[in-house]
Amino acid sequence: MTTLRELGEIAVLERLLAGLEPGAGVRLGPGDDAALLEPAPGRALAATTDTFVEGVHYRVEWSAPEAIGARLAAANLSDLAAMAARPRWALLAIGARRDGDLESVVGIQRGLGAALARHGASIVGGNLTSSADAEWLTLTLLGDVAPDRAWRRSGARPGDLVAVTGLPGRAGAGAALAMRLGSRARAPEWRALLDAWLVPEPRVGLALALAESGAVTAAIDVSDGLAGDLDRLCTASGRGAELSARDFPEDAVLEGAAAALGSTVDRLRLAPSDDYELLLAVDPAQREACATVAAARGVPIAFIGRITDEPGMTWVGETGARAPIETQGYDAFRTETR
Ligand SMILES: [Mg+2]
Numbered sequence: 001m002t003t004l005r006e007l008g009e010i011a012v013l014e015r016l017l018a019g020l021e022p023g024a025g026v027r028l029g030p031g032d033d034a035a036l037l038e039p040a041p042g043r044a045l046a047a048t049t050d051t052f053v054e055g056v057h058y059r060v061e062w063s064a065p066e067a068i069g070a071r072l073a074a075a076n077l078s079d080l081a082a083m084a085a086r087p088r089w090a091l092l093a094i095g096a097r098r099d100g101d102l103e104s105v106v107g108i109q110r111g112l113g114a115a116l117a118r119h120g121a122s123i124v125g126g127n128l129t130s131s132a133d134a135e136w137l138t139l140t141l142l143g144d145v146a147p148d149r150a151w152r153r154s155g156a157r158p159g160d161l162v163a164v165t166g167l168p169g170r171a172g173a174g175a176a177l178a179m180r181l182g183s184r185a186r187a188p189e190w191r192a193l194l195d196a197w198l199v200p201e202p203r204v205g206l207a208l209a210l211a212e213s214g215a216v217t218a219a220i221d222v223s224d225g226l227a228g229d230l231d232r233l234c235t236a237s238g239r240g241a242e243l244s245a246r247d248f249p250e251d252a253v254l255e256g257a258a259a260a261l262g263s264t265v266d267r268l269r270l271a272p273s274d275d276y277e278l279l280l281a282v283d284p285a286q287r288e289a290c291a292t293v294a295a296a297r298g299v300p301i302a303f304i305g306r307i308t309d310e311p312g313m314t315w316v317g318e319t320g321a322r323a324p325i326e327t328q329g330y331d332a333f334r335t336e337t338r
Contacts, residue, residue, distance in 0.1 A: 001101045003100065004105065012128060015102065017031060024122075025039065045142050046143040048076055050079070054135040064107065065104045065106075065110075069137075078277075081221060082151060085143030085144060086145065086204075088122075091123070091125050092112060095135060112139065121143075151211065152219070153219070153232060156233060159307065160218070162303070162305040163303050164222070164279050165294065165301050167249060169269040189253070190253075197274075206293070218233055223274050225330055233281065239309065241307055242314045243304050244316045247303060254269070273330075274330065287303060313325035
């Protein structure tokens with residue numbers, strides 16, 4: 001292994017820059033003091049950033065460097081998807097230990113760049129520095145969107161349907177199994193949950209297609225957990241929501257995890273979980289149109305409840321029993337780290 005200290009900053013940077021492809025709209029790419037980017041006329045820039053800290057957001061024993069990079073890309077891509085913005089340009093900052101492995105840093109960037117490229121975005125610059133302790137990665141991602149087409153959290157109206165893509169709760173269950181069972185969580189029966197946690201697929205393509213339909217009145221991505229993120233959407237919209245257990249898609253694997261973790265499938269669905277799925281308020285008249293767009297892209301979508309006039313969130317169980325939903329999203333300072 002070659003350490004970063006052995007090679008030195010300039011040589012490491014040269015190695016990182018050599019792996020980058022210039023993207024569309026890039027007038028000047030990496031290598032100068034700043035990149036020059038050219039947004040299309042009439043489009044607004046959407047900007048988001050996320051930091052992953054080793055030991056908090058990822059563990060090297062669970063993911064190869066490429067997968068860590070791809071997951072950081074997914075976290076940012078998912079935020080742009082929640083705005084219905086098209087991913088364009090990214091800045092990557094890395095804080096690595098001096099005795100860190102060159103190939104690990106190169107692998108992180110390679111995985112991250114490949115994940116961005118699948119959605120039309122490229123790395124246009126960044127920063128490389130040394131970290132005394134945990135490694136960390138910060139990605140800033142810019143996208144573009146027609147300003148009047150951008151989704152927000154604040155547009156939900158009473159009577160709108162609540163829709164979610166994929167199978168919420170899986171990522172959190174995968175992380176919980178990994179912490180509980182250690183390497184036994186790698187058993188084939190938990191594979192789908194570990195994949196949801198470690199190799200999430202952001203819903204960029206679906207978001208762009210749904211934005212065309214005009215069916216979505218408010219949106220957020222599920223990065224902290226269904227209950228926590230729904231609460232944010234409801235608060236921003238000044239509304240509440242009612243979710244129905246019966247309307248969730250069957251998830252036998254999640255049921256198995258609930259048994260193994262001493263929980264219930266309903267609790268896992270609402271718990272802290274970085275699924276990077278879309279949580280949407282949908283015009284009820286557009287339900288079928290919405291389902292058709294999702295089916296055409298092969299993305300599961302479920303209509304799991306509705307927006308209510310009065311604030312607060314209610315859970316309607318299989319039997320019809322109603323109970324308040326507690327907000328329990330991931331909290332960077334309160335939730336136990338993985
Ligand atoms: Mg988000």
